Amino acid sequence: xxxxxxxxxxxxxxxxxxxxxxxxxxxxxxxxxxxxxxxxxxxxxxxxxxxxxxxxxxxxxxxxxxxxxxxxxxxxxxxxxxxxxxxxxxxxxxxxxxxxxxxxxxxxxxxxxxxxxxxxxxxxxxxxxxxxxxxxxxxxxxxxxxxxxxxxxxxxxxxxxxxxxxxxxxxxxxxxxxxxxxxxxxxxxxxxxxxxxxxxxxxxxxxxxxxxxxxxxxxxxxxxxxxxxxxxxxxxxxxxxxxxxxxxxxxxxxxxxxxxxxxxxxxxxxxxxxxxxxxxxxxxxxxxxxxxxxxxxxxxxxxxxxxxxxxxxxxxxxxxxxxxxxxxxxxxxxxxxxxxxxxxxxxxxxxxxxxxxxxxxxxxxxxxxxxxxxxxxxxxxxxxxxxxxxxxxxxxxxxxxxxxxxxxxxxxxxxxxxxxxxxxxxxxxxxxxxxxxxxxxxxxxxxxxxxxxxxxxxxxxxxxxxxxxxxxxxxxxxxxxxxxxxxxxxxxxxxx
Numbered sequence: 001x002x003x004x005x006x007x008x009x010x011x012x013x014x015x016x017x018x019x020x021x022x023x024x025x026x027x028x029x030x031x032x033x034x035x036x037x038x039x040x041x042x043x044x045x046x047x048x049x050x051x052x053x054x055x056x057x058x059x060x061x062x063x064x065x066x067x068x069x070x071x072x073x074x075x076x077x078x079x080x081x082x083x084x085x086x087x088x089x090x091x092x093x094x095x096x097x098x099x100x101x102x103x104x105x106x107x108x109x110x111x112x113x114x115x116x117x118x119x120x121x122x123x124x125x126x127x128x129x130x131x132x133x134x135x136x137x138x139x140x141x142x143x144x145x146x147x148x149x150x151x152x153x154x155x156x157x158x159x160x161x162x163x164x165x166x167x168x169x170x171x172x173x174x175x176x177x178x179x180x181x182x183x184x185x186x187x188x189x190x191x192x193x194x195x196x197x198x199x200x201x202x203x204x205x206x207x208x209x210x211x212x213x214x215x216x217x218x219x220x221x222x223x224x225x226x227x228x229x230x231x232x233x234x235x236x237x238x239x240x241x242x243x244x245x246x247x248x249x250x251x252x253x254x255x256x257x258x259x260x261x262x263x264x265x266x267x268x269x270x271x272x273x274x275x276x277x278x279x280x281x282x283x284x285x286x287x288x289x290x291x292x293x294x295x296x297x298x299x300x301x302x303x304x305x306x307x308x309x310x311x312x313x314x315x316x317x318x319x320x321x322x323x324x325x326x327x328x329x330x331x332x333x334x335x336x337x338x339x340x341x342x343x344x345x346x347x348x349x350x351x352x353x354x355x356x357x358x359x360x361x362x363x364x365x366x367x368x369x370x371x372x373x374x375x376x377x378x379x380x381x382x383x384x385x386x387x388x389x390x391x392x393x394x395x396x397x398x399x400x401x402x403x404x405x406x407x408x409x410x411x412x413x414x415x416x417x418x419x420x421x422x423x424x425x426x427x428x429x430x431x432x433x434x435x436x437x438x439x440x441x442x443x444x445x446x447x448x449x450x451x452x453x454x455x456x457x458x459x460x461x462x463x464x465x466x467x468x469x470x471x472x473x474x475x476x477x478x479x480x481x482x483x484x485x486x487x488x489x490x491x492x493x494x495x496x
Contacts, residue, residue: 004058007037007046011227011294013356015040018056021048036292044184081177082129086147087184089116090171100169100188101159102196102238105219107263111165111189112221115145115158117346117360123149131175137166137188155345155360157314165189165268187224189238191270192245195229195291196222196236198274212274213261225293231277232298236260238270245273250283301349301357302327304391305416308359315359317342324359329389381408382415382427389418436496438471441489445475448488454479462493 006017009024016024021037025048037046039060050056090098101112113135118126127148135143143160145151152158162169167190172183187194198220214220222236229235239245247257256276277284280295288295304325309316317324324340328351340347346360383406384390390402393414402415409415415427459476466472472493479485 004039004046004060006040007058008040009036010038010292011036013227018058021058022056081175081182082126082131083173083175083178083182086126086131086133086173087171087182098186100186100224101221102165102189102223103219103221104217104262108265109165109268111162113160113162113169114223115160117155117157117358118147118152119345120154123147123152123154126175129175129177131173134172134174135160135162136170136172137162137164157358157360189224191238191240193291194238195225195275195288195293196238197225198222198234198236212258215261215263227293228296229277229288229293230296230298230300231279233276233300235275235277237273237275239273241269241271244271247287248283250281251287254278254281254284299351300329301351302329302418303349303359304418305393315357317359317361327391381406384415384417391416391418436466436469436472436493441472441475441492444488444492445486448486450487451484452487452490454483454485454490458490458494462490466493 006015007021008015035045039046044060046058046060049059098116099114101114103110103112131147133145141163145160166188168185169188170183170185237245255278258274260272260274277295280297285295303315304327306317322342324342326340326349346358348356348358350356386405392402407415417425459480463476
């Protein structure tokens with residue numbers, strides 16, 4: 001068996017060499033019971049051998065099925081075939097992409113596997129390689145999904161419905177590059193022993209009370225988790241309806257737990273419980289580590305603007321949006337605010353101790369949701385609810401978080417107030433339609449000889465002021481290439 005130079009740690013979501021892993025375990029000895037280390041290529045479980053007589057080393061964990069084909073298991077050099085790269089992509093992005101999920105719709109449950117998004121280059125390469133994913137939920141049931149331009153769009157997330165609720169699912173990748181068995185097994189539905197995300201509760205529940213009635217809800221998706229989870233967030237645990245959920249008193253005193261009220265599904269005999277971990281203790285930490293997760297104090301990545309379509313850990317934005325504002329927050333304050341360019345097909349948002357997620361362009365396969373509401377008002381003074389998160393945008397740029405009860409806004413300023421992900425309000429003054437004599441502007445552009453600098457703040461002001469005037473918008477866009485504008489033209493634009 002070949003020596004394995006490095007492993008992938010599923011809690012930390014990063015690769016580690018032998019020395020890095022040993023240092024990590026010295027700092028986190030309580031993680032020794034978690035089966036968190038995986039082969040960097042095939043995703044199979046790895047065992048750390050401390051080497052009583054020889055040097056310490058990594059080896060593949062023995063299984064009844066064997067490991068399929070893994071070049072690190074046989075030759076010790078990581079394979080670069082398209083099939084190997086696909087398999088590596090799948091298990092490495094399990095926290096945000098390749099997942100086992102449960103979908104509740106119109107009173108019925110079904111299980112899904114989500115396939116991560118691919119770039120244009122990925123699809124072109126795998127179309128030529130005739131790459132296919134074979135999903136085996138039982139010995140007699142195969143689902144074949146080609147990874148090609150006919151079945152995927154660049155940046156598209158694909159959901160594959162399963163026929164039942166398997167406890168494990170074998171994923172196999174085939175193609176022209178190798179005839180070896182490129183496969184591994186991922187966990188399916190194992191009640192009591194897993195923690196699921198519950199975005200629906202994060203978005204729809206304001207005040208946490210004694211009952212959560214979701215009988216009238218049409219649909220929601222929950223995702224099996226592995227890795228870091230956070231205090232103050234809502235999670236789901238499933239238990240067999242006949243036996244209930246057994247949690248020790250040491251854990252119960254530091255969590256909030258409520259059974260969800262849902263329509264009965266004849267074929268899914270399980271109860272669903274909403275759990276919020278109030279603090280990190282030895283008991284709550286052990287409860288999570290036994291389910292392949294690590295409980296940490298809440299830090300979260302939140303998209304402030306624009307409003308997102310959200311399903312699980314996947315956020316979708318409209319193609320015409322060009323800027324996105326993201327905050328990293330803890331229980332009491334925003335730790336970091338930054339602006340992101342949305343010119344990519346998809347990108348990952350992650351920070352230390354923050355729930356990671358993918359953001360991707362909207363495509364027609366996901367039903368559009370009703371976005372946040374907006375209030376337009378004539379009074380410049382706004383009374384704000386301090387229990388909500390309130391932010392002010394000045395000339396289109398995120399300026400600061402507001403802690404006071406009252407704020408005054410000027411023309412082109414906006415205030416964003418967030419109660420939950422689906423309860424947002426944007427305040428701004430009534431829009432004023434600016435008109436201009438196009439002939440005067442053309443004369444100012446063509447006959448004026450003097451140029452002045454076009455500042456970003458002036459550009460944002462004018463583009464917002466004349467957003468409905470195609471000629472002015474095109475002229476301003478052209479000026480941004482040189483950062484110069486005709487002096488007579490900008491004076492006229494500012495004047496009207």
